[in-house]
Amino acid sequence: MSATVEFARMNGLGNKILVVDMRGRPDKVTPAAAIALNADPQTEFDQIMAIHDPKAEGTDAFIDILNSDGSKAQACGNGTRCVVQALAAETGRKVFTFQTVAGILNAVEHEDGTISVDMGRPVFDWDRIPLAEEFHDTSRIELQIGPIDNPVLHSPSAMSMGNPHAIFWVDRDVMSYDLARFGPLLENHPMFPERANITLAQVTSPTSLTTRTWERGAGLTLACGSAACSAAVSAARTGRTGRKVTINVASAKPPATLSIEWRERDDHVIMTGPAEWEWSGRLDPSTGLWSRDDTREAEAQ
Numbered sequence: 001m002s003a004t005v006e007f008a009r010m011n012g013l014g015n016k017i018l019v020v021d022m023r024g025r026p027d028k029v030t031p032a033a034a035i036a037l038n039a040d041p042q043t044e045f046d047q048i049m050a051i052h053d054p055k056a057e058g059t060d061a062f063i064d065i066l067n068s069d070g071s072k073a074q075a076c077g078n079g080t081r082c083v084v085q086a087l088a089a090e091t092g093r094k095v096f097t098f099q100t101v102a103g104i105l106n107a108v109e110h111e112d113g114t115i116s117v118d119m120g121r122p123v124f125d126w127d128r129i130p131l132a133e134e135f136h137d138t139s140r141i142e143l144q145i146g147p148i149d150n151p152v153l154h155s156p157s158a159m160s161m162g163n164p165h166a167i168f169w170v171d172r173d174v175m176s177y178d179l180a181r182f183g184p185l186l187e188n189h190p191m192f193p194e195r196a197n198i199t200l201a202q203v204t205s206p207t208s209l210t211t212r213t214w215e216r217g218a219g220l221t222l223a224c225g226s227a228a229c230s231a232a233v234s235a236a237r238t239g240r241t242g243r244k245v246t247i248n249v250a251s252a253k254p255p256a257t258l259s260i261e262w263r264e265r266d267d268h269v270i271m272t273g274p275a276e277w278e279w280s281g282r283l284d285p286s287t288g289l290w291s292r293d294d295t296r297e298a299e300a301q
């Protein structure tokens with residue numbers, strides 16, 4: 001067993017996040033630790049956000065992201081807001097720059113406690129999403145599920161927000177689809193060599209969408225920030241909405257929204273929403289063995 005580190009159990013719209021403080025150490029949270037933590041109902045999570053010492057000048061930290069199946073993710077919008085809230089509480093600072101495997105993320109905590117993350121530029125090239133087949137226009141790709149002459153879901157918009165996303169446009173309530181059944185088939189479809197996050201999106205007005213996501217490596221989650229960004233960008237890209245929308249995250253607990261703006265001037269996607277601390281503890285990043293801080297002690301601190 002290696003020395004333990006601090007972690008916080010947090011959530012972004014119900015997206016279950018463990019923020020793990022790996023600063024000052026050379027090792028990483030192992031996939032085995034992630035799988036063990038996820039197997040325990042108390043520490044079950046969608047993503048681990050491991051905060052490491054910065055690797056590049058001008059950045060505050062390097063963030064390593066793990067899904068609950070132990071696989072790596074390149075982006076996690078809801079988790080990034082949780083990291084901002086944790087570091088803002090620790091340092092009193094409001095503005096942060098992070099590095100992930102997908103690039104640099106700038107983020108700011110506002111006076112009202114909401115957090116904006118600049119998620120960078122969307123990527124539409126088929127081989128960078130990546131897709132297995134060449135598509136000149138990835139705003140509507142050939143892919144369907146269900147009976148061949150009456151598909152349940154078809155022709156998604158595909159893109160990368162650092163991580164791969166497919167957005168299926170639906171005209172019924174997103175909760176009425178059996179996403180638990182179709183999600184795994186689409187996540188692992190041969191069209192997506194690195195798998196994909198699968199989102200159902202219903203356009204509810206020129207400035208609003210409702211989404212529900214099956215996440216790559218994590219399954220049905222209560223919310224997914226990078227999917228909300230991808231739905232917003234894809235809606236604007238296909239002329240369904242303008243570039244600034246409110247995303248109603250259908251399964252968020254309690255029901256909640258994210259504001260997304262796909263900025264005209266620099267092509268960057270800005271996501272704004274809340275983050276919530278639940279409790280803290282210590283864990284062993286190599287095995288996932290953990291303990292919860294004594295509540296009285298935590299309150300006294």
Ligand SMILES: N[C@H](CCC[C@H](N)C(=O)O)C(=O)O
Pocket residue numbers: 015046047067072073074075076077078079163164197215216217218223224225226227
């Ligand atoms: N929950 C995350 C997304 C995790 C993405 C992950 N499932 C993957 O790309 O493998 C979010 O708020 O953006």
